[in-house]
Amino acid sequence: MSAAPTVPIETTLHVRDTCLCLHTQRAARVLARRFDEALRPAGLTNGQFSLLMALNGPEPAPMGRVAALLGADRTTLTAALKPLVRDGLAVTIVDPEDSRVRRVALTPAGHARLAAALPLWTRMHAAVESELAEGDPGRLRGELMTLSAPAPGAPALVPCDPE
DSSP: OHHHHHHHHSHHHHHHHHHHHHHHHHHHHHHHHHHHOOOGGOOOOOOHHHHHHHHOSSSSSEEEEEEEEHTHHHHHHHHHHHHHTTSEEEEEEOOOSSTEEEEEEEOEEEEEEEHHHHHHHHHHHHHHTTSGGOOHHHHHHHHHHHTTSSOOOOOOTTTTTTO
């Protein structure tokens, strides 16, 4: 048997019951599973849907901006893009003005897949919003955006802006 815990059980219970990070992670996992299931008929996961949506702009998006929008690092974004590129839904291109910058764009197949997935997402999103207490999903969205805002001095989360 291990030694007695050095942190009192009351503290553990307090953290379990009040930790914003824990409850946000739990909610995110549950929501991700629900959206994964809803988007399955379109052949997408919720992460792929979000990535395709982030690429749905008038111009190919710089990788750095897409990563910032999704709250991911470039390595994670590169890994997430691989199956979309492999399946012909997205392409990466070299920026014509700066060969160090990679841009990402949807292909016609990517646009079609995104369009097919949108009604599935819309239904699930409406169902989730209807479950929120006090019927104020905008307030929750605002609070989550506040919590996920970049640190002072970090780049703003603006999709599809040139770097």
